[in-house]
Amino acid sequence: MTSGLHHITAITRKIQANVDFYCGFLGLRLVKRTGGFEDAAQLHLFYGDAVASPGSLVSFLAWEDGSPGRVGHGAASEIAFAIRPQAIGFWLTRALQSGIGTEGPAMEFGEPVLRLKDPDGIIIKLVGTETVRGGAPWGVRGIEVEDAILALRGATLLSEHPAETAGFLTRHGRFTAAETAGSITRMTSQSGQILDVRDATGFWPAAPGTGAIDHVALRLPDVAAVNGEVKALAVEGIDAVNVHDRKYFYSLYVREPAGGLIELATDDGPGFAADEPLETLGTTLFIPEHFSLRREDIVPMLPQFGLPGEPRILYRDLPFVHRIHEAEVPDGSTLVLLHGAGGNEASLLPLGRKILPAATLIGLRGRATEEGVARFFRRFGPMQFDQADIRAEAEAFAGFLEQAGHAYGLASGKTAFLGYSNGANLLAAAMELHPGLVHRAVLLRPMAVLEPEPASNLAGADVLIVAGDQDPYLGHSEQLSERLMRAGADVSYKRVAAGHALSDEDVAVAREFLR
Template identity: 35%
Template sequence: MPIKTSGLHHVTAIGGDPQRNADFYLRTLGLRLVKTTVNFDDPGTYHLYYGDGSGKPGSLMTFFPWKGAMPGRLGNGQATTTSLSVPETSIGWWKQHLAASGVETSQVRDADNNADSEDTLTFCDPDGLQLALVAHPQGDPRDPWDTKLVPAEHAVRGLHSVTLSVSKEDATAGMLTDGLGLGFSHQDSNRLRFAAGAGGAGALVDVLVTPDAPNGLVSAGSVHHVAWRAPDEPTQAAWRDELLDKGVGVTSILDRQYFRSIYFREPGGTLLEIATDEPGFAIDEPLLELGRALKLPPWLEPDRDQIQAMLPKLDLPGENNPELS
């Protein structure tokens, strides 16, 4: 019997210009910048974490923004859509808000035409990352980040789901059920939905089967990996052993400072992560000041001056941007 995840932890994507990335996710989508750090494997690149007020697991989108990065290509072997949860009555507000921000959106996909009775609005970020806002009819009790630009009554509650595009579904479905402990929910044409626990916003993944689609290319405007939740380090260690016993190639446990991580690929090609809920983002700065300063792990701190010299300047929340704080 596999260990079971309780839902999504975060989605990490690749962006282009870091200031443009921050402006979109802070101003247009109204998320909070909960951590400004660097890619631990490439310290000359930012790693920006966006989420709710404290960066709780399940609220997080994170980015490696490489200025000048070549555009990616959506296709099989990657997560092709990241969906965010918004209040059921807010889709109309969001369509107007995104239009006023210069963002082209789809027509609202009505609940009557959706197997899950979810109104959905799709669009792309400035680098072409495919996003969706989903109004889950059962509601979403998670607390939003409240700003002057996106008021709480309409604000994003957190991740809703991700869509994995594959050429064949069987092996991917097996990894989701046997490796992550998800349950099969239903199938709508070539889209299969799986859920963690009772399902609901933040606990869903769709598998889109597109046999004739090309393989995707992970670069700017595409998802790098999808992370699932583990409650603590002992559970994660046991999970790693379980995956190894199944013949899955899994990394060692890596210290990401705000959580611990293991990585592996599902058979369709998408890079997956299991990340711990602990210790969280307030371990190295006060909750009220999250994201305002560049934070480095202890092993990179001796190189701070050199790292800061490599990074482009960012206009972040704080005294100069009180509407984001």
Template identity: 40%
Template sequence: MASRGLHHVTAIAGPAQRNLNFYTHVLGLRLVKKTVNFDDPGTYHFYFGNESGAPGTILTFFPWEHVAPGRLGIGETQETVFRVPEGAIGWWLQRFVEKGIAHGTPEKRFGETVLPFRDPDGLRLALAGIAGVENEPAGNTGLPADVAIRGFHSVSLLLAEAAPTGAILTDVLGYAEIAREGSLVRYRAGDTAVGGILDIREAGGFLPARMGGGSVHHVAFRAAGDADQAAMVRRLADNHRLAVTEQRDRNYFRSVYFREPGGVLFEIATDDPGFAVDEPAESLGTALKLPAFLEGHRSRIEKVLPALA
């Protein structure tokens, strides 16, 4: 059976340099691709992840210099959670204090210790301490190997109702409901360890979300390839009367998009071809990579993009 779970999460940020510094220097993620928003090439598109940019580790950003802040509300991703070794939460708490990073206090969710925090744009993030994660390769993060991030743990969605979205997760995207805790409903994608969990928090009566800085733009789920993706699209149409966009080539994966019943933008992205398709694995993220249809405009695009140190 094809691997299921999260492929990537894409969010909106403010100044590009600030975004780059936080995710590489503070969190120790690797910049695995520096390109542009294919639909708005005057804006960078940064991809941060593990050493190889494996599905389930990638948090991406559209950084707009003067973006207005978003407002969390119904129909939005509430929080993106990373996996760290179980004993690393204290180390990260001290790091956030030393670096002035906005954070909460550690709390228990489904028996796991979770440390909420925010990035400079207010994006809601958290670290979940997971037993056994210390045995997974940490890669060259610049941080001690015994505390480094090992990909996604989960995302949580803030929705008025869990059931309609849960039906898409279970029938189309390979998840099953595994637990409930208060207003949270937890779904897991088989035995997928990295990015295998999605939580829905039911919260009727809240204001709708307003997209902006610190908002998640969309959540992408894995498809092994084109045939797998097409089968998922058929199930969406046949069983749920949901239409998707045409397939769009994003160079590093091929995608379709749709709005799930709660209003969150979902993407189904193929695992192939991956981020090493246009530059060697050892130098991922070092050069500005453009799709073929924009390459002829490189000089103009480079003049518009903010300079990076």
């Protein structure tokens, strides 16, 4: 067999910036876009060479606006790509022209190395080497084939137990210890790819999050070899392995002795061309079949992006983290969505897409947290709401709408709002505190949280309140309906056969109202 790397997987905070860097700047090919195999609502992108060769692949899980991770022992700290030694000057010039900071070139283990960082801060090394030969570099505009990235060169693993980590890579990855420089032991493979094991004793431990490398995948020849490693690991007393059929390859996940996540993946396919032609590789979104989920429930939750030269959403830095989902054939209308407690900016996008198929959807993320759960305002206890926080967040929401109107060209006459539970409560409070802010709103399972009741003039506001007839908070929805009508709003009150959770009937009622 030919030992070496299969792929490296990391986590990104902004998928558009990630695509622009790896496709636009580095010139890699986007070879696969899928929903995550562990979470179908998480976008997973693979980049590689022209034919998606194992050993050329780097992939990213999208945690849009997620918390940053931390580099430390028990994880990889650098990703290295192989280029021809003569191409170092080209990449230094390209980085300077692109405004990307660099370190080097410097010699490491006899090879010229240029260091830079991707948009998430992950260290990328471009290594001039004759050892690794790529079979199919992906040439793009501005990058000649002789300067293009050939394949992965390797990765740097931070370990508190470097000897044990090196031994694990030898026994289970077929790597061999070659030489040592300072605190780094270089492990080599038959493919010429390397893993540098750095002694990180005394470092802080790694923490998962955006800008962190999740795992390094090593190559094994076939399914039999992967299953053989399951038995070999069991002999060593390591039973905590996960074996998966990833459709494009078969693999197992295991923690090496220092805690780093290692994947052992098959080299013999079937490969990424198994379900789409090679010439259009990476253009179709695939949802893992084992979730048995409807495509319409997943696609709106995945962040949209454009390849270099394609249209893309230009996000602005606004008071609320938000997600925009554009319709395939937009009609110029917009639906702003506010999630319930525990949701996020993507939670209501599938619902919104069912209600208004041609609208641009904007989902907001609440800024308050309660035991790690996102909310739109704080509570002191059950049915005890932080009034100052409600007013502050309503003010911030008003500011968001004003700025979003300029940034995204929202037309007030074509913009509607939908809130669920906690999001509906903030939406109702914002209407009371800022009359004229919202003219058309759907409030699902809401209640009045603002005290005392303000003297608002909501004439001209058109509101649909949808209550569940088995919802324990049903009476509160009725009270809010009466309160908004006292303020002059035109309120339609509907009860559906449901509890506090949403139902298909909510979709039908909201669609009819907003139509």
